[in-house]
Amino acid sequence: MFETSRGSFQSRFSVELSWRFVQMSKAKLSAILLPAIILLTVLLVSGCQSNTPVTQPAPATPAPTAQPAPPPPTTTSLPPTPTIPIGVSIGNRAPDFQLRTLAGDNISLSSLRGKPVLINFWATWCGPCRREMPYLQQINDSWSAKGLVLLAVDIGEKPATIA
Numbered sequence: 338m339f340e341t342s343r344g345s346f347q348s349r350f351s352v353e354l355s356w357r358f359v360q361m362s363k364a365k366l367s368a369i370l371l372p373a374i375i376l377l378t379v380l381l382v383s384g385c386q387s388n389t390p391v392t393q394p395a396p397a398t399p400a401p402t403a404q405p406a407p408p409p410p411t412t413t414s415l416p417p418t419p420t421i422p423i424g425v426s427i428g429n430r431a432p433d434f435q436l437r438t439l440a441g442d443n444i445s446l447s448s449l450r451g452k453p454v455l456i457n458f459w460a461t462w463c464g465p466c467r468r469e470m471p472y473l474q475q476i477n478d479s480w481s482a483k484g485l486v487l488l489a490v491d492i493g494e495k496p497a498t499i500a
Contacts (some may be wrong), residue, residue, distance in 0.1 A: 436488070439496050449486050456488045461498055 421430045435445040446454070457473055459466035470489075477487040491499050 420482075436490060439500055444488075452484050452486050453480075454486045454488060456490060458490045460491055461494055 396493065418484060421428075423430050423432055425432070426471055431446060433445060433447040437443055455473075457469075459470070473489065477485070481487070484494065
C-alpha cells in the first residue's frame, strides 16, 4: 500500500469510488447495468450452443427388388377458398353496385374485382368535396397506370352539373 499523510491510497480510492457509485442515479445505474446484463446473458447462451451441425446417420438402403412402380399420385382438388362475407364492416367484401358513367356506360364494382378501387362519394354543392378533387385527380394520374381505379360517385345531380 502507498501511504500518504491522509491515509493509504488504496483505502482513499475505494472510499472515493464507493461514494461516486452511491451518487449515480438509479436511471444511470440501470442504463449501465441493464445492457451489461443483457450482453452477458447473450454471450452465455451463445457460448453454450454448438457450432457444429448435428449429423444423422444415413438410412440403410434396402436392396432393390423387382416390384412394379407405384401408381402416380392422384391429383387432389384444393380446399375451397373461404368465403368473405358481404357487408360494410372492415374485412367484409363491399356490396356490389352498378352505376352509370358520365359517358353513359354502366360499371359495376364486381367487374373491378382484383383491382384496387378508391371510391369517393361527393357532390358539387359540398365545399370540402370540391377542394379535395385536385388531390384525387393527382392520385388518379399517379396510380391509374399501376391499376388503381378511382370512382367519384355523385348521386342525385344531373350529369351536366357534374361535368
